[in-house]
Amino acid sequence: MRFEYSAEESEFHSNLSRFLDENLPADWHGPPDESRDDHWQIYQDIRRGLADNRWLVMSWPSEFGGSDASPLMNTIFAEEMAYRRAPGHDRFGTRMIGPTLMRFGNDEQKAKYLPAIANGEFQWCQGYSEPNSGSDLASLQTRAVSDGDTFIVNGTKVWTTLAHRADMMFMLVRTDPEAAPHKGISLILADMHAPGVQVNPIINMAGGHSFNQVVFDNVKVPKENLVGELNDGWRVGMTVLNFERSGIDYVGWARRALNEIIEWLSNDDCPIDFSGQYSEVRSRIAELDTEVQSARFMCYDVAWRQGRGDIPIAEASMSKLSATEAYVAVLNYGLELLGMYGSLEPGSEDSELQGRFLKMRLFYTSGPILAGTTEIQKNIIAQRGLALPRK
Amino acid sequence: MDFGLSETQELIRSTARDFFATSAGAEIVRNVADGDEDAAKKLWDEAVALGWSGFTVPEVFGGTGFSFEDLIVLVEEAGAALTPIPIVESSITSSVLDKYADEEIKSELLPQIAIGEVLITPAVVEKDASWDLSTPLVAGTSTGSDVVLTGEKRFVNFANLATHALVSATIDDELAVILVPIWNNEGVSKTALKSTAGISISNLTFNEVAVASSNVVATGKSAKSAMSDLVSLGAVARSAQLAGLGRKVVEVTTEYAQSREQFGKPIGTFQAIQHYLAEMATTVKQVNHLVYAAASSSSQDSYSAEYVSRAKIAASEKIPEVCWKAHQSHGAIGFTWEHDLHLYTRRAIAWKTDYGDSTFHKHNLSRLLGL
Numbered sequence: 001m002r003f004e005y006s007a008e009e010s011e012f013h014s015n016l017s018r019f020l021d022e023n024l025p026a027d028w029h030g031p032p033d034e035s036r037d038d039h040w041q042i043y044q045d046i047r048r049g050l051a052d053n054r055w056l057v058m059s060w061p062s063e064f065g066g067s068d069a070s071p072l073m074n075t076i077f078a079e080e081m082a083y084r085r086a087p088g089h090d091r092f093g094t095r096m097i098g099p100t101l102m103r104f105g106n107d108e109q110k111a112k113y114l115p116a117i118a119n120g121e122f123q124w125c126q127g128y129s130e131p132n133s134g135s136d137l138a139s140l141q142t143r144a145v146s147d148g149d150t151f152i153v154n155g156t157k158v159w160t161t162l163a164h165r166a167d168m169m170f171m172l173v174r175t176d177p178e179a180a181p182h183k184g185i186s187l188i189l190a191d192m193h194a195p196g197v198q199v200n201p202i203i204n205m206a207g208g209h210s211f212n213q214v215v216f217d218n219v220k221v222p223k224e225n226l227v228g229e230l231n232d233g234w235r236v237g238m239t240v241l242n243f244e245r246s247g248i249d250y251v252g253w254a255r256r257a258l259n260e261i262i263e264w265l266s267n268d269d270c271p272i273d274f275s276g277q278y279s280e281v282r283s284r285i286a287e288l289d290t291e292v293q294s295a296r297f298m299c300y301d302v303a304w305r306q307g308r309g310d311i312p313i314a315e316a317s318m319s320k321l322s323a324t325e326a327y328v329a330v331l332n333y334g335l336e337l338l339g340m341y342g343s344l345e346p347g348s349e350d351s352e353l354q355g356r357f358l359k360m361r362l363f364y365t366s367g368p369i370l371a372g373t374t375e376i377q378k379n380i381i382a383q384r385g386l387a388l389p390r391k
Numbered sequence: 392m393d394f395g396l397s398e399t400q401e402l403i404r405s406t407a408r409d410f411f412a413t414s415a416g417a418e419i420v421r422n423v424a425d426g427d428e429d430a431a432k433k434l435w436d437e438a439v440a441l442g443w444s445g446f447t448v449p450e451v452f453g454g455t456g457f458s459f460e461d462l463i464v465l466v467e468e469a470g471a472a473l474t475p476i477p478i479v480e481s482s483i484t485s486s487v488l489d490k491y492a493d494e495e496i497k498s499e500l501l502p503q504i505a506i507g508e509v510l511i512t513p514a515v516v517e518k519d520a521s522w523d524l525s526t527p528l529v530a531g532t533s534t535g536s537d538v539v540l541t542g543e544k545r546f547v548n549f550a551n552l553a554t555h556a557l558v559s560a561t562i563d564d565e566l567a568v569i570l571v572p573i574w575n576n577e578g579v580s581k582t583a584l585k586s587t588a589g590i591s592i593s594n595l596t597f598n599e600v601a602v603a604s605s606n607v608v609a610t611g612k613s614a615k616s617a618m619s620d621l622v623s624l625g626a627v628a629r630s631a632q633l634a635g636l637g638r639k640v641v642e643v644t645t646e647y648a649q650s651r652e653q654f655g656k657p658i659g660t661f662q663a664i665q666h667y668l669a670e671m672a673t674t675v676k677q678v679n680h681l682v683y684a685a686a687s688s689s690s691q692d693s694y695s696a697e698y699v700s701r702a703k704i705a706a707s708e709k710i711p712e713v714c715w716k717a718h719q720s721h722g723a724i725g726f727t728w729e730h731d732l733h734l735y736t737r738r739a740i741a742w743k744t745d746y747g748d749s750t751f752h753k754h755n756l757s758r759l760l761g762l
Contacts, residue, residue: 382665
């Protein structure tokens with residue numbers, strides 16, 4: 001039992017931290033807004049720098065350009081990146097489609113895509129959700145019809161983060177409409193620059209452009225871009241979701257936000273006088289710190305289990321649930337303490353903490369929704385973890 | 392980081408589970424709760440035979456010399472079984488003696504603790520029910536070879552089995568920790584409290600009781616530090632017991648949800664029940680991690696005060712919540728005296744305040760966070 005970093009883990013953490021000190025702008029507070037060209041440039045520079053240090057895909061096997069780092073090391077990486085609100089961590093490539101290609105891709109696909117991800121040259125996006133298929137993903141309707149050497153793809157994907165910056169999309173499409181919902185789906189790789197792909201921005205409730213609607217109108221996708229077997233896409237694609245379902249990013253963000261609250265409260269410039277309710281404030285902060293720290297260990301525990309070769313499905317859901325709840329609680333309390341200032345948008349005169357808490361609270365409404373809603377995570381914990389009957 | 396138990400700890404866990412399953416079932420828990428002192432004594436004798444009274448007593452003093460982290464693995468199981476035995480009390484008082492007492496006390500008492508001849512229970516809380524132990528009202532005056540003690544300690548666990556109490560007192564205007572023999576001691580009167588915990592909890596009144604000066608374990612700064620250690624070790628151990636209790640409540644409720652049928656199917660198929668159980672299971676895991684983080688931060692000389700408080704905050708707030716959700720999931724049957732569920736809930740209510748409630752530990756933690 002050891003709840004601290006080992007010497008090796010500490011060393012990596014401080015190396016990464018130094019890299020971020022040297023490569024993030026001096027006044028960087030984040031969070032990044034990839035729709036801004038200056039932020040997108042930072043994203044690409046950091047991504048390349050991470051690749052140069054062999055950190056971007058450090059958990060990958062060395063044969064694919066990684067360093068065989070343990071899931072634990074990868075979790076330290078993700079937590080620090082989140083704590084710094086650093087852009088450039090290409091989750092879709094490094095955490096999702098990369099590992100999926102290693103497992104299900106053929107040799108040509110591995111040779112073509114994995115080095116590009118490892119070198120930080122390439123942006124992926126994920127095409128799963130559709131207007132009528134959210135939590136009930138297996139009902140998806142985007143069609144891919146066989147036509148010689150290609151699939152002709154028609155349909156609409158939605159909530160597609162970074163589609164406006166992406167080079168490729170890994171997407172689930174229906175290839176057999178006659179089969180049962182889970183049986184007629186395939187996973188294919190589509191070129192986002194191909195004719196017939198139209199990316200329509202969706203402005204989120206925080207006023208930012210993070211995700212999109214992507215319309216496919218008779219888009220040709222070469223059959224060599226099928227990953228795994230035809231109609232086996234549900235199994236192939238769910239592997240992605242298991243890689244996706246970790247809470248560690250939220251933990252990093254929550255720790256950062258909580259520290260900012262403590263610093264703000266303790267600052268002589270703090271415009272609000274908390275002396276009359278100081279003990280209540282202290283009590284709430286301690287409670288939130290406890291939430292965040294327990295969520296942190298939930299995430300590291302998942303990584304530790306993965307490192308032993310386990311597939312901790314329920315534990316991963318628990319970590320996402322714990323971490324999103326803790327983060328939202330921290331943001332809610334931050335806004336509460338900011339009082340009237342909490343309602344001031346970024347850029348507003350008199351805003352405190354640059355209006356970040358408002359922006360983050362609005363933006364991270366998505367946290368308990370994306371990658372499986374809180375309710376879906378609870379279903380997974382109950383059914384996979386506690387063996388409660390499905391019906 | 393490493394979340395695994397050592398081989399020794401795995402062995403401790405399986406030994407404990409076997410013992411609690413075979414020797415300390417719900418019937419015994421109920422009997423002890425109803426005041427069956429013989430059952431309580433017999434159970435403790437069996438635990439002593441397994442070496443659990445001297446679990447953390449160093450081997451040179453005849454104990455088994457396990458670490459505090461190992462103890463946490465054991466008491467988590469004791470908590471899951473609601474076993475009414477003073478493992479926590481015996482271990483944390485012997486740890487305090489080992490660190491603060493002089494060689495004479497140690498070489499006399501620690502070997503006797505290991506064989507179960509001596510059991511020392513903490514007697515540190517007073518009328519204000521506070522775990523801030525800096526200014527005890529129990530007062531002592533030195534008379535050369537003796538200290539004469541007067542005053543009252545409240546909420547003392549297992550005073551029925553204990554031979555001694557480890558008492559915080561103001562002796563000659565200074566904080567001190569003193570060992571007071573309470574077994575057949577005319578100057579010490581015991582009043583049993585009617586606690587919902589289902590274990591023996593009493594008040595102890597000292598009526599000008601003369602205690603040998605050599606029984607003073609620590610004074611001044613050292614006494615303050617000893618009390619701080621006692622509260623910290625106790626807080627983590629109680630949190631571990633609460634975590635074990637919570638785990639058991641999740642197991643019991645899961646089994647019920649799998650078997651109880653309504654509308655023609657198990658109630659565990661309903662999302663409302665599934666979500667309760669998912670929340671309960673997640674909560675218990677959170678508490679467990681913080682308990683182990685606190686335990687693994689502890690060594691003979693130090694511990695992380697942050698993790699101690701985090702563990703007790705989480706355990707005190709969340710495990711009772713797990714119990715209430717379990718009642719809701721059980722429906723009417725879980726509201727009956729006959730069903731065992733309330734035994735867990737009652738114990739959780741008692742333990743959530745022992746060694747500092749969440750308010751106390753939030754205050755400590757916020758100070759450590761720089762507020």
